[in-house]
Amino acid sequence: MGDLISSIAWVKRGVAARHPSKQSLNGADIERIKAIANLKLEDARTELERVRKRRGTGYGPERRR
Numbered sequence: 303m304g305d306l307i308s309s310i311a312w313v314k315r316g317v318a319a320r321h322p323s324k325q326s327l328n329g330a331d332i333e334r335i336k337a338i339a340n341l342k343l344e345d346a347r348t349e350l351e352r353v354r355k356r357r358g359t360g361y362g363p364e365r366r367r
Contacts, residue, residue: 327335
């Protein structure tokens with residue numbers, strides 16, 4: 303099988319850099335990214351708990367009978 307290049311969107315020719323520049327992150331950038339990820343994780347956990355309570359079970363749909 304040949305090389306597979308998957309994409310969710312096409313980029314018009316000339317828009318993307320032919321040789322993208324490498325970005326470097328400092329400690330503050332990493333901490334900011336961690337904080338954002340933790341907020342999203344907590345939101346997802348809260349939403350999951352809300353759905354579980356609404357269904358009246360402590361489990362996902364596979365445990366309902």
